[in-house]
Amino acid sequence: MNRGTETLVVEDLRTHFFTRMGVVKAVEGVTFKVNAGEVLGIAGESGSGKTVTAFSILNLVDPPGRIVDGKILFKGRDLLQADEESLRELRGNRIAMIFQDPMMTLNPVLRIDTQMTETVLAHEKVSRRNAFERAREALGQVGIPSPEERLKAYPHQFSGGMRQRVAIATALLHKPDLVIADEPTTALDVTIQGQILYEMQKLCRDTGTALMWITHDLAVIGGLADRVCIMYAGRVVESGRVDDVLDRPMHPYTRGLIGSVPSHNRRGQPLAQIPGMPPSLLHPPQGCAFRPRCSRALAMCEQVPGMIRLPDGRELRCFNPHRPES
Amino acid sequence: MAETLIELSHLSKRFVRRLDFAERLANRLGARIREETVHAVDRVNLSVREQEVVGLVGESGCGKSTLGRMTAGILEKSEGSVSYRGRVIDTLTGTEARRVKLNLQMIFQDPFASLNPRMQVKDIIGEAPLVHGLISRSERDGYLDDLMLRVGLDPEFKNRFPHQFSGGQRQRVGIARALAVKPEFIVCDEPIAALDVSIQAQILNLFTKLREDLGLTYLFISHDLGVVQHLSDRVAIMYLGRILEQAPTEELFRMPNHPYTRALLDEVPSIDKRHRRFAPVKGEIPSPLNPPPGCHFHPRCPHATQRCRKEPPAFKEIGSDHFSACYLNEER
Numbered sequence: 001m002n003r004g005t006e007t008l009v010v011e012d013l014r015t016h017f018f019t020r021m022g023v024v025k026a027v028e029g030v031t032f033k034v035n036a037g038e039v040l041g042i043a044g045e046s047g048s049g050k051t052v053t054a055f056s057i058l059n060l061v062d063p064p065g066r067i068v069d070g071k072i073l074f075k076g077r078d079l080l081q082a083d084e085e086s087l088r089e090l091r092g093n094r095i096a097m098i099f100q101d102p103m104m105t106l107n108p109v110l111r112i113d114t115q116m117t118e119t120v121l122a123h124e125k126v127s128r129r130n131a132f133e134r135a136r137e138a139l140g141q142v143g144i145p146s147p148e149e150r151l152k153a154y155p156h157q158f159s160g161g162m163r164q165r166v167a168i169a170t171a172l173l174h175k176p177d178l179v180i181a182d183e184p185t186t187a188l189d190v191t192i193q194g195q196i197l198y199e200m201q202k203l204c205r206d207t208g209t210a211l212m213w214i215t216h217d218l219a220v221i222g223g224l225a226d227r228v229c230i231m232y233a234g235r236v237v238e239s240g241r242v243d244d245v246l247d248r249p250m251h252p253y254t255r256g257l258i259g260s261v262p263s264h265n266r267r268g269q270p271l272a273q274i275p276g277m278p279p280s281l282l283h284p285p286q287g288c289a290f291r292p293r294c295s296r297a298l299a300m301c302e303q304v305p306g307m308i309r310l311p312d313g314r315e316l317r318c319f320n321p322h323r324p325e326s
Numbered sequence: 327m328a329e330t331l332i333e334l335s336h337l338s339k340r341f342v343r344r345l346d347f348a349e350r351l352a353n354r355l356g357a358r359i360r361e362e363t364v365h366a367v368d369r370v371n372l373s374v375r376e377q378e379v380v381g382l383v384g385e386s387g388c389g390k391s392t393l394g395r396m397t398a399g400i401l402e403k404s405e406g407s408v409s410y411r412g413r414v415i416d417t418l419t420g421t422e423a424r425r426v427k428l429n430l431q432m433i434f435q436d437p438f439a440s441l442n443p444r445m446q447v448k449d450i451i452g453e454a455p456l457v458h459g460l461i462s463r464s465e466r467d468g469y470l471d472d473l474m475l476r477v478g479l480d481p482e483f484k485n486r487f488p489h490q491f492s493g494g495q496r497q498r499v500g501i502a503r504a505l506a507v508k509p510e511f512i513v514c515d516e517p518i519a520a521l522d523v524s525i526q527a528q529i530l531n532l533f534t535k536l537r538e539d540l541g542l543t544y545l546f547i548s549h550d551l552g553v554v555q556h557l558s559d560r561v562a563i564m565y566l567g568r569i570l571e572q573a574p575t576e577e578l579f580r581m582p583n584h585p586y587t588r589a590l591l592d593e594v595p596s597i598d599k600r601h602r603r604f605a606p607v608k609g610e611i612p613s614p615l616n617p618p619p620g621c622h623f624h625p626r627c628p629h630a631t632q633r634c635r636k637e638p639p640a641f642k643e644i645g646s647d648h649f650s651a652c653y654l655n656e657e658r
Contacts, residue, residue: 159610223595273527
């Protein structure tokens, strides 16, 4: 375990979709890194490019989408230069992904044990007996009672929360260096979400796995993440340590997003809403994409603001940010 | 204290799966296949006072939507009654029944499924008041404009179809449709769950404003405690078809009584709770097909005793306007 070393570095990633109606710039210059043992939260509304970023890292973007530019360094190795063979070695082995809907991971017509032992055998030369043992252990780790019997069940015999745990157990079979979790608890109930967050947190602490947690729920990020990236219309608009960004947001969008969360405000009073709605990526506004909804927009915001690095490690894309102390 | 507007008493809903032909045949031959019954809502009592917002919170499958639908009168009850200003709605007849039912409206969770895709917005919103004789045909356009402005829609859009709107705008159409018949009471069934965070705040603010302007009463159903805390005057916590605790909002969040409420409040992520060590509630939510006997929460409850397994505790007042169904309150 090398806590603090860079597991993943994404630099200036651009993923575009070339549709008949025009080019959709779903990811337009995203830069971030995740260290070993660290939890990075990626927050944004639907259509902000969070999921496309995740898919780009695994090189799973299907046509008409294409990664047009950027670097994705996994433990120093550029994944965009790697061939399909070595990518297959990494996927599910060193980099694992957990999807919002566990049925995207699980095959409905195969028993859990078949699917989990298959995952073990795909990357390691061990006996079937051994692989089964590993699967049983992994299920026990994520808090599934009587794993021996549950392994013989089919996915439909599990509840939603249990299925997500099976998906998580499968993702963790090879003790990956990086786990990408795309809204894994959005469809789950609060008490079940708590259980899963508990398992994931324990995993990062114990094994030094780097975790990328994608969600629209800032509250989950507040509880789980060390650092956070706020995305809007394909760009990271603000990133930094969770305490800095959530307590002293500087980008007007981050501030608006935090003001929109009810529990943060006083009861019964109007919420600080952001006017308008997220832009269409087919025809994004010129310059800063948040400009039409922003109360602090200046004439210069018709240019795309560059990334500013602040002394506290925060990064910001805004010409007229709020002052951090106010 | 304000007058009680809506009162639910012993309201129950059972969904029964009847046996099919093969199963009946098998039973004739000696198999013992029984009908499956889901007690979606189990003898719930709840009252909503005039101009009050009652939040109904629970996890999925606890019966909160079923309860809301029965209250709004769009789902048959299995047992119990809904009263409006002290009069049981089922006993009313004729024009009076119609008038009372118009007063109870509902707003649905999914703004994509709850609007007819083949109808123009002017018909979606304007049909009901016209049919019920609240407005005449010549007044319709002015009435529509007022309503659309009130919910934050441009009246220019009235010839459009639902697919031409975003999720937040569609939800505004759904709200305008409910308001069109001038209701006093609206059941809001997770009206913001399907929307983006920044749009959620807009719709929540609209609910607050409409309530102030029109003196509306809401039964606000949600799984999101933060939203309920923000909007409600009183909160009821539901688990597997029963209400376990009910109290004024501030009191419930300050001193939750029932172990389930306490666990729920602990688990709720909040933007103010950082770098938490999660300590989860044990176990799964049991299937409503086969709920545990006694108190439904006992298999997951850290304080469960023998008694909790046998008999459900009564729903008792433990403080002013604070009710809870737990045996722990008797020992104190």
